[in-house]
Amino acid sequence: MSKNVVFPYVTFNRFIDESTIKKLCLFYDNIFISEGRFNIISDINTKEVTEENYSLHYEKAVWDFLKDNNVVKEYPYLKEKFDSSNEDVTELTTQLKSLFEKERSKKNWPKTPTEEQLKEMKEEYFNHFFLSHDISIRLDSIHLNKLDNTSEFYPVLRTADTLKSDTKKEQIIQFILNDIPEPDYNTSWDHIIEYRSDESVRNKYLALMNWVNKAANSNLRLSELKDEYDFLYSDYMQQFKLHKMKYNNSKLEVILSSTINFIANISTGNYVSSLKDLFQFNIKNATLLQEESKIPGKEIAYIYHTKMKFGK
Known part of the structure; x- marks a missing residue:
């Protein structure tokens, strides 16, 4: 809705x-x-x-x-x-x-x-x-x-x-x-429209709206819902920072490993192994991104990322 x-x-x-x-x-x-x-x-x-x-x-x-x-x-x-x-x-x-x-x-x-x-x-x-x-x-x-x-x-x-x-x-x-x-x-209007149109951002927005709908139908008082919201936000912020550190370190490791193996295999004419290394890089990258969707507090992830994007 x-x-x-x-x-x-x-x-x-x-x-x-x-x-x-x-x-x-x-x-x-x-x-x-x-x-x-x-x-x-x-x-x-x-x-x-x-x-x-x-x-x-x-x-x-x-x-x-x-x-x-x-x-x-x-x-x-x-x-x-x-x-x-x-x-x-x-x-x-x-x-x-x-x-x-x-x-x-x-x-x-x-x-x-x-x-x-x-x-x-x-x-x-x-x-x-x-x-x-x-x-x-x-x-x-x-x-x-x-x-x-x-x-x-x-x-x-x-x-x-x-x-x-x-x-x-x-x-x-x-x-x-x-x-x-x-x-x-x-902040340009093009920038805002681009942000709204991003599929990942849209999914986070829908998750937030889903939480709003569930919260509105719950038996919790408004003050209790505000406490829950604050907790979810704080939890997500901390977990996302840890995930980002892990993501950056893992990505660097994957890039270095894949690049070295790729160059070595190309130099020896082992093209099949080179393609496997590149494929493995994509799999690990996708796995790291998938882990982000499981971070606690993801219901309010849209707020966090919007603040990071447009906050002063």
Whole structure:
């Protein structure tokens, strides 16, 4: 079952969400964004690149690249998201209506506000802006989960008021997501896509998701699952370091032995033995790699290797 995130994309005067999106790419299968949120940059390619709109051109290029690589997916406006007997939907819809009513009845600010009043106005505006977007994203996530029983959709929220995690799985995913490194600004998107596409990395990711599913269905409390996660991570880290030392030493030994035998056999015309030496090298190399899959704590190996790859 794929794990997807529903992202409340908003266009600012610069691409402030890029690092966050890179991090989300390392944890979720896909990033879902409402198609209407791309309206501002949809026709930017028809405009000449200037210093003022350079960021929008760059954003458009990034989103197009991620769409082409099947990382970002668009979904239409979900008007049906309000039609439900679901308690969460009812509560969120009520919150959204309350916000709009509050906006209409907000106090009148002076035409020439003081610096303190101006600061308060900005805080009120952005709180209302992001809170309404977060509620909408939560409604979208609930409806997308309803439409697709083979996938899971989790909202990305910008305000503390909507950071509500009811299920154990959501809470598990949150503390694991906190452990995912945020790639450096200079980390290229090609590098991230290449990492996601690696078969070995993908297998480690699936093992992690399998652990998440089992942990969510267990009788353990969240604190106990966090302890188990920390233990698995620590155990894997130590065992992998030992395995890496063994792997490097064994590989060096195999290379030296095989090379010496290969040269000796070639010089005497013993080509069959030379081929056997090369074949033996491949077998030993494969055996060492196979041992890695048996290291204790392999369930969270994806986190360890992602940290090693993208951690600062």
